[in-house]
Amino acid sequence: MHDFRTHTCGQLGEAQIGETVKLSGWVHRKRDHGGVLFIDLRDTYGMTQCVVDEDSPLINEIDKWRNESVITITGTVRKRAEGTANDRLATGAIEVYIEGADMQSAADVIPFQVAEDDGTGEDHRLKYRYLDLRREKMQKNIRLRNNVIRSLREKMWNKDFQEFQTPILTASSPEGARDYLVPSRLHPGKFYALPQAPQQFKQLLMMSGFDKYFQIAPCFRDEDGRADRLAEFYQLDVEMSFVTQQDVHDTIQPVIEQTFREHANFTGEERKVEWLPNLPYKEAMLKYGSDKPDLRNPLEIVDVTEVFNRDDVEFKAFKGVIAKGGVVRAIRAPKVSEQPRSFFDKLNGWAQKEGAPGLGYIVIEGGEGKGPIAKFVSAEATKQLCEIAGLEDGDAVFFVCDMEGKAANMAGKARDAICDSMDAAGIETREKGVYKFCWVVDFPMYEFDEKAQKIDFSHNPFSMPQGGLDALENQDPLTIMANQYDCVCNGFELASGAIRNHKPEIMEKAFGIAGYGMDTLEEKFGGMLNAMRFGAPPHGGLAFGIDRIVMLLADEPNLREVYAFVMNGAYEDQMMGAPTPAMEEQLKDLHLKVNMPKELVKKEEAA
RNA sequence: GCGGGAGUAGUUCAGUUGGUUAGAACGCCGGCCUGUCACGCCGGAGGUCGCGGGUUCAAGUCCCGUCUCUCGCGCCA
Numbered sequence: 001m002h003d004f005r006t007h008t009c010g011q012l013g014e015a016q017i018g019e020t021v022k023l024s025g026w027v028h029r030k031r032d033h034g035g036v037l038f039i040d041l042r043d044t045y046g047m048t049q050c051v052v053d054e055d056s057p058l059i060n061e062i063d064k065w066r067n068e069s070v071i072t073i074t075g076t077v078r079k080r081a082e083g084t085a086n087d088r089l090a091t092g093a094i095e096v097y098i099e100g101a102d103m104q105s106a107a108d109v110i111p112f113q114v115a116e117d118d119g120t121g122e123d124h125r126l127k128y129r130y131l132d133l134r135r136e137k138m139q140k141n142i143r144l145r146n147n148v149i150r151s152l153r154e155k156m157w158n159k160d161f162q163e164f165q166t167p168i169l170t171a172s173s174p175e176g177a178r179d180y181l182v183p184s185r186l187h188p189g190k191f192y193a194l195p196q197a198p199q200q201f202k203q204l205l206m207m208s209g210f211d212k213y214f215q216i217a218p219c220f221r222d223e224d225g226r227a228d229r230l231a232e233f234y235q236l237d238v239e240m241s242f243v244t245q246q247d248v249h250d251t252i253q254p255v256i257e258q259t260f261r262e263h264a265n266f267t268g269e270e271r272k273v274e275w276l277p278n279l280p281y282k283e284a285m286l287k288y289g290s291d292k293p294d295l296r297n298p299l300e301i302v303d304v305t306e307v308f309n310r311d312d313v314e315f316k317a318f319k320g321v322i323a324k325g326g327v328v329r330a331i332r333a334p335k336v337s338e339q340p341r342s343f344f345d346k347l348n349g350w351a352q353k354e355g356a357p358g359l360g361y362i363v364i365e366g367g368e369g370k371g372p373i374a375k376f377v378s379a380e381a382t383k384q385l386c387e388i389a390g391l392e393d394g395d396a397v398f399f400v401c402d403m404e405g406k407a408a409n410m411a412g413k414a415r416d417a418i419c420d421s422m423d424a425a426g427i428e429t430r431e432k433g434v435y436k437f438c439w440v441v442d443f444p445m446y447e448f449d450e451k452a453q454k455i456d457f458s459h460n461p462f463s464m465p466q467g468g469l470d471a472l473e474n475q476d477p478l479t480i481m482a483n484q485y486d487c488v489c490n491g492f493e494l495a496s497g498a499i500r501n502h503k504p505e506i507m508e509k510a511f512g513i514a515g516y517g518m519d520t521l522e523e524k525f526g527g528m529l530n531a532m533r534f535g536a537p538p539h540g541g542l543a544f545g546i547d548r549i550v551m552l553l554a555d556e557p558n559l560r561e562v563y564a565f566v567m568n569g570a571y572e573d574q575m576m577g578a579p580t581p582a583m584e585e586q587l588k589d590l591h592l593k594v595n596m597p598k599e600l601v602k603k604e605e606a607a
Numbered sequence: 608g609c610g611g612g613a614g615u616a617g618u619u620c621a622g623u624u625g626g627u628u629a630g631a632a633c634g635c636c637g638g639c640c641u642g643u644c645a646c647g648c649c650g651g652a653g654g655u656c657g658c659g660g661g662u663u664c665a666a667g668u669c670c671c672g673u674c675u676c677u678c679g680c681g682c683c684a
Contacts, residue, residue: 033641034640118634119619121613121618223682493684568677570676
C-alpha cells in the first residue's frame with residue numbers, strides 16, 4: 001500500500017465499501033461523543049468522515065490531535081448506518097473506520113478557524129495566507145483562476161497564436177505609470193525597469209514576423225493600489241500583424257465571451273453574457289460620464305445646458321457656470337416622485353462628499369416641476385426639459401453643472417449613485433445576473449494636460465492616429481482620434497488595446513505634437529524606432545486583465561481574493577516581510593546610498 | 608499627500624449618560640457523553656480596551672496627538 005494514500009478525500013463512495021483504504025489530509029473538524037469519535041478529513045478534493053470507537057486503542061491518541069494537523073489514516077470503507085448518511089457531502093454515503101492512524105505534522109493552535117469563514121480581518125488572513133488558502137472559498141477561487149487561465153490559453157493556442165515569454169528586467173515601457181526600478185550592479189547609477197506591460201516586446205515580435213503573439217504576462221506598476229488595482233498583476237497580452245481593429249475584436253471577443261460563458265455560473269447563480277454594440281468614447285462620456293460604464297445601469301445622461309441658458313430660467317448657480325463655458329447634465333430617475341425627502345437629501349449629501357455643491361433635482365408631477373430649484377425654471381423651460389430628458393409624470397431629474405470634463409465625470413458618478421439609491425429604495429434598477437460587455441472605441445489621441453499646460457497623449461502613445469499622418473499634419477490635435485479601444489464589462493475596464501503606429505515618420509510627428517523631440521524618442525524608444533525602419537508590418541493588439549476577469553466571475557469585490565499570494569493595500573507582504581531595508585553590503589554592491597525622507601528620520605529619532 | 612470607516616480575549620464582535628471585578632460566540636485547556644456532521648453538556652484559563660498625552664473623584668467611553676488596517680480621491684491611459 002502507498003505510504004500516504006490510496007484515494008483522495010473526495011473520492012470514496014459506495015463502490016469502495018469493504019475496501020481497505022489509506023487517506024491523508026488535514027483534520028477539518030472532530031466530533032467527540034465519548035465512545036465514538038468522528039474526524040472530518042479534508043484535502044483539496046473533498047472531505048471524508050472517519051470514525052473510531054472505544055473498541056479501538058487509537059481513540060485516546062486521536063482525540064488529542066488538533067484541527068489542521070496533517071494525518072494519515074488507514075481503514076475500512078463502510079456504508080453509513082441507516083439514517084446517518086449526509087447528502088451534503090460527496091462522500092456522505094460512506095465513512096472510513098480507522099484501523100491505523102499516523103500523525104504527519106501536528107498543528108499548533110491556529111490563529112483563526114479554517115473550517116469556518118468567520119470574517120477574519122484581511123491583515124490576519126494575509127499574514128497567515130497559507131491557512132487562509134486552505135479555506136473552501138479560497139480553494140475554489142484559486143481553482144477558478146486556474147481554469148480561466150487554462151481556458152484562455154487553450155483558446156489562444158487553438159487560434160494558432162504562439163505563446164512567448166519576454167524579459168522582466170527591461171527598460172521603461174510607454175504605459176505612463178511609475179516604474180519599479182531594479183538597480184544594476186554592473187552599471188553603477190543605471191536601473192532596469194520592471195515591465196508595466198510587454199508593450200514594446202510584443203510589437204517587436206510582430207516586426208520579427210511572428211504574426212500572432214500571446215502571453216500570460218506579469219506586469220508591474222508603482223502606483224497606489226485600489227480594490228481593482230495591484231502593483232503586480234497578470235494580463236492576457238495579445239498582438240497580431242496585418243489586422244484591422246475589427247479583426248482584433250473578431251479574434252478576441254469569442255475567446256473572452258466563451259471563457260465567461262464557461263465559468264459564468266461559478267457562484268451558483270446563473271449569469272448571462274451579453275455583448276453590446278461598440279460605444280464611441282465621446283458617446284460614453286456624454287451618456288454615461290465614464291469611459292468604462294456599467295451598462296447594467298439603465299440611467300442615461302443628457303445635456304440640458306440650453307434649458308438653463310434660457311432667459312426665463314433664473315437659476316444663477318448654473319447660469320454663472322454656463323457663462324464661463326460650463327455645461328449642465330441631467331439624469332432622469334424614473335418613478336421616484338413617491339420617495340421621501342430623505343431619498344433626495346441623501347443623494348445631495350453624497351454629492352457634497354464628492355466635492356460638488358450638491359445634486360439639484362426637479363420632480364415632475366402633473367406636468368409641473370417641483371422641488372427646491374423648480375421655482376427658478378419656467379413652465380416653458382420645464383416642458384423643454386421634459387422633452388430633452390424624456391421625463392414623464394412621477395420622474396425626477398438630477399442636475400450636474402460644471403466645466404465639461406468635470407461635469408461628465410460627476411454625472412457619471414451620480415448616475416451610479418442614483419441607481420444604487422433606487423435599488424436601495426426597492427426600485428429595481430441595476431440589472432442583475434448578467435455580464436454586459438462592449439468595446440469602447442474612438443478614443444482621443446491627445447488631451448490637454450491642465451497641470452503642464454500642454455497637449456499630451458491621452459492613452460498609449462504607440463497607437464495609430466485615425467487619419468494617419470494627414471490628420472496629424474492638418475487637424476486640431478485635440479480632435480484627432482486614435483485606433484484605440486477598451487473592452488468594458490459591468491463598470492470595469494477589462495482590456496485596452498490599439499492598432500499600433502508602425503511608421504517612424506508618423507511616430508516622430510505624433511510625439512512632436514505632444515512636445516517630445518526626436519532626441520527623447522530616440523533615447524526612450526530608439527530600439528523600436530530602429531526596428532520600424534527595417535520593415536514593420538501593420539499590427540495591433542490588446543491586453544486583458546486576467547485578475548479582473550477572475551474577480552468578476554468569482555463575484556469578489558477585491559483582486560486580493562483571486563490571488564494566492566498578494567500584498568496588502570500599502571503594498572507590504574506581512575507574511576514574507578517585504579519590503580525590507582537592504583543590507584549595507586548589498587547597497588555597496590549596487591553603488592547606492594539611502595536618502596531617507598527628513599520627516600521619517602525625525603519621527604524615528606523621536607521614537 | 609488628502610478624505611471616510613475601523614482598531615476591546617487567539618478570531619469575530621457587544622459594551623448604555625463617564626461609575627462595581629470589561630462581556631458573548633467560536634477557538635483553547637480539563638471533564639462527561641456510542642451516531643454526529645456548525646454534535647451536545649459542565650468547568651476553566653485567556654485583556655497594556657492600538658500607542659502616547661490630557662480632562663475628571665472616576666475614562667474602553669470625552670478631548671488632543673500618533674500608529675496600523677481598509678475604502679475612496681489624487682496618481683494610474
